[in-house]
Amino acid sequence: MHTNKLHSGDFAANIAQTAFCTHRIVFMSDKVALEIKPASQPYRLDNQVGFLLRRAQQRHLSIFSEHIPDFTPTQFAAMAKLHEAGALSQNELGRQAGMDAATIKGVIDRLRKRGLISTRRDDRDQRRIYLDLTAKGRNQYLVQVAKAATITAHTVSSLSDEEHAQLVNLLKKLV
Secondary structure (H helix, E strand, O other), X not given: OOOEEEEHHHHHHHHHHHOOEEEEEEEEOOEEEEEEEEOOOOOXXXXXXXXXXXXXXXXXXXXXXXXXXXXXXXXXXXXXXXXXXXXXXXXXXXXXXOOOHHHHHHHHHHHHHOOOEEEEEOOOOOOOEXXXXXXXXXXXXXXXXXXXXXXXXXXXXXXXXXXXXXXXXXXXXXX
């Protein structure tokens, strides 16, 4: 099988020849190469990982909003991480919940306004602020967590238990 390697500068000139090819980006020190191999089938959007992940996420978000209408998935994720880990800095909470700095700040601001999260300064470093669930936040989380299990079950209802476990393991590899 013949493989072409294109460096990033050659990409635009050769994009037309890649319509029926698979791509794999290879990082070589400070250069990026695009490895192109002839594909067995033409590009079809319905078979693309990103497209399918987005469609699965849309389905999951719809199920989530039906069962937990008072919280967004990002708000629930922040509460879940605080429940699991205890008090965390905003930065650490964002990392653990998979949110960028701007997103976690907005999430925390909204949860704090609702009285679900409290803040306290670090005794050793007054610049660092820790976040934690309030008693009200903990109670709200515990009420919602059973619904979250139902949401997951509904999202993967077309999969066997083994397929569900395999999906989770494959997704963990991607992130």
